[in-house]
Amino acid sequence: MKLPEFEEVEGPVLMLNMLKFKDREYYFETYLPAFRQVTEKLGITDVKARLVCNVVANVIAPENEAWDAILLVEYPSAKAFKTIAESDAYREIADPHRLAATADLHLYMTTPFEL
Template sequence: MENKNNIVKLPAFKDVEGPVLMLNMLKFKDRKYYFETYLPAFRKVTETLGIQDVKLRLACNVAANIVAPENEVWDAILLVEYPSAQAFKTIAESDAYRDMADQHRLTATADLRLYMTTPFAL
């Protein structure tokens, strides 16, 4: 995955089974546009593709950098649950995403990081 706000290549998600949580670290150009335009467009993509159970689990502002480089500043963190890694990949690589949502993401964000996570037993 390219780092400059464009999804170019997604890795093969080997041995990733079950639901995944995507950690989104966001720096906004336009926060309001992200939540009022991009997220509804993203929901429309999931509906169009028939992918259910994509859930926003956490949305919060970043209040302070505690253990991070001083110049690494993020505006918000979102945690989004997908039913599977394949569901995420299907959405991200789809023409529907490119046509209906991606331009809104690019308009709204200055930078982002995206991490796929899976649970583990303690």
């Protein structure tokens, strides 16, 4: 996966994953363990799921926009995320499972801020 250039972001980033599944069970039971295997292989083990939720209703969204779940995943840095996503290990070990499990995915890089 070739990603756009990110300007260097200080500190952790939170990746908002908006998911539409082909196979929800396969995603959680096969893709996520494969993803964890990649992070361990690359030595980037401080990746943490911060929020995992089912989407139950569109409140303010186009009627035809339907997501099954959202995941908010914390990475230690934008560089760590990019290292994982562009790695041969991800492409070989995890990405085939992601493609098999998801019908659609939107992914947003975010940073936390204080209110």
